[in-house]
Amino acid sequence: MLQTIGDTREGFLCPQCHQDMGNLEMLQVHFQNVHMKQSSTVVKGLFSFAKQKLKSVQNNFQNSNEPSKIYSQYFSFDSHDYHSKKQYMGFTRSHYTYFQIVRKDKLHEIYTKTQQLLLRLELLTNINEHIPPNGNTKERRKYEQGIIPWMEDSVVSICSSCSASFGFSRRKHHCRLDGLVICNQCSRFILFSIARRIVDSNTSSTNNSFTIQQLMNLKTITSSTIINNASNEDHLRICMSCARCLQNYYRQIFFKNIPKDEIFHYYENIIQAKKEYTQVQLTYVAIIDSILSGNTKYQIKDAQQVYRQLSVSYEKIDSTSKKLVAFADKCPNIDENDISSKARYATLCRNIRMYAVQVLQNFSLSTRRVPTEDEIKQARDAKQRSDNELMEKVILSIPGINGKTLELSEELKPFIQQYYQVLQYMQQAKLAGRDDEVKLLESNLEELAQAMRVAHQN
Ligand SMILES: [Zn+2]
Ligand SMILES: [Zn+2]
Ligand SMILES: [Zn+2]
Structure with missing residues (x-):
């Protein structure tokens, strides 16, 4: 992360002691632990600095020239990609x-x-x-x-x-x-x-x-x-x-x-909101995937609606954990003279806030904003292209067919798609050790290949 260009240093440098902390989270932890005792204006400075950094990370993510490439880093919207196809879990057993x-x-x-x-x-x-x-x-x-x-x-x-x-x-x-x-x-x-x-x-x-x-x-x-x-x-x-x-x-x-201190309830609220976010996020990702892959089941406005739900949970985590920072300064419910308890109480509050900030960062990075019409079109085109590429590869793998002479006609597409799907089922069945199913699928494949050979000759 640290780059030295002449005298200029880049990276997540501490604004106080100029140490490179590697990443934003470490920097925040370092800053809170080492420099937090100093005046609150410095702290504010750090938070705005941190926010800027985070924003630039998000901007990189959102304004990239290659949306499909960046996007696919985080979401696999093309489950038919021959090269980066999903890996199956293989045998698992729960001992729970x-x-x-x-x-x-x-x-x-x-x-x-x-x-x-x-x-x-x-x-x-x-x-x-x-x-x-x-x-x-x-x-x-x-x-x-x-x-x-x-x-x-x-x-x-x-x-x-x-x-x-x-x-x-x-x-x-x-x-x-x-x-x-x-x-x-x-x-x-x-x-x-x-x-x-x-x-x-x-x-x-x-x-x-x-x-x-x-x-x-x-x-x-x-x-x-x-x-x-x-x-x-x-x-x-x-x-x-x-x-x-x-x-x-x-x-x-x-x-x-024992009566619980208020911070317990705040913490519980944060955890609850985090759960909500994680759950809604699953739906959201599914909707975005569906839209980007050309499905018409969902519209942009569906995605926007779910995105608003996400924002509510996000806000809840942010505002609740911010209140805890105020608690850290005041230490209510703690005896005025009990310095060590006050210190521990304040640390606990700040740690929860830090945890919340980390959760929010992860959410920001793992949640794509609602795509624009343009982006959807680009993603769909990209998918179309890779679909075609895939089909060409599948054709080459069908025994008895010379793919080079085969034109990718519209009539053949459904056959090839089906062939590919059966191939995938077969792999799954093999992994799971379902031998009878593998045999059945093998014969299905042969039938499909035969049908295509016939179509090819005509
Ligand atoms: Zn420092
Ligand atoms: Zn004894
Ligand atoms: Zn005893």
């Missing part, structure tokens, strides 16, 4: 269904385990159950073992979590949630108050109490040492596997309930 089955089983397993743990946790910490007070008292153990039997000490010689051998310095302990024997190092402790919060987290009364602060505490809902806090609060010893299971459950509930 299998993946879903495996995943479903796994999810079910996790769900069942989690529900079991929650049920036990509820019984183990429910104040209405008159649980014997904390400590290694016999009554307490009896109560705990009534909920989940403990694994027999004598049959276990290694920790079920770290596999280290038990002995004098490594004593056996039990996870209160699944009864497994673990060592002290692999033990986690959960306070009754936190256990209650997890058990009650999915009930409506606590739904509104989720805060960012709690998110920070997610990892510490269990601890690796017994907390001797002032009130000497009751706690449970659990294994790491059970602790992880509870954490994951709580995290899920948490993210389901």
Whole structure:
């Protein structure tokens, strides 16, 4: 991309530090990361600079002297071209269904385990159950073992979590949630108050109490040492596997309930608009293809109508993501003094905008504007020419016919077209391994060739 002509450098140079960034996207990323902290006028300058660059790219694309050549780079409107014919996929197999089955089983397993743990946790910490007070008292153990039997000490010689051998310095302990024997190092402790919060987290009364602060505490809902806090609060010893299971459950509930920041909704809107665009684009390309290849099924006004739909989605992505840039400057909902959160919030907003700009660029480049009457005529002529060329080639490939002496008469054209089509079907059938069909098509070809030989002799 970088060209050096004397002292003149060309390419996507950074207007600040004159580094060549290779392409527009990299330049934007570089600029936002390195120079964005500077005044907003510079930023505006970059955006107008970027827009100019993009515009010139688009102009190149639209005002080319060879519309058909440029166009065919992006769209194949001539599916009958002998040389650049479509490549078929060959054998494919989707493993998605299998993946879903495996995943479903796994999810079910996790769900069942989690529900079991929650049920036990509820019984183990429910104040209405008159649980014997904390400590290694016999009554307490009896109560705990009534909920989940403990694994027999004598049959276990290694920790079920770290596999280290038990002995004098490594004593056996039990996870209160699944009864497994673990060592002290692999033990986690959960306070009754936190256990209650997890058990009650999915009930409506606590739904509104989720805060960012709690998110920070997610990892510490269990601890690796017994907390001797002032009130000497009751706690449970659990294994790491059970602790992880509870954490994951709580995290899920948490993210389901925490009020989403506005930027989530903006982001979702952008993604939605992107989906819409991609879908409508398929229709649009099909319509343009049809018009350019000489079909009369669609008119220019059909293309224009769909193009307007595309513009709506395009605008939506652009305007929504622009709002996010304003968010990046103001950082609403973030504490004034929380510098690092503000920085991350602003980066997130700008990154979404950058992503949107990239999406829009790709859309610009991959979407042709509605062709003019002139362009349609040119494309149709080009198609006519290549059709004729193709037919001449097909004629040469028909056994028993000397193509050089054969005039491409109007009566013969349908035969040749059909011959070519059957050839293509046959290739597809061969690729897919449908041998019976190949044989049938082969005999069809021979019949066609025979018919043409007869016509040729007359
Ligand atoms: Zn720079
Ligand atoms: Zn262990
Ligand atoms: Zn456990």
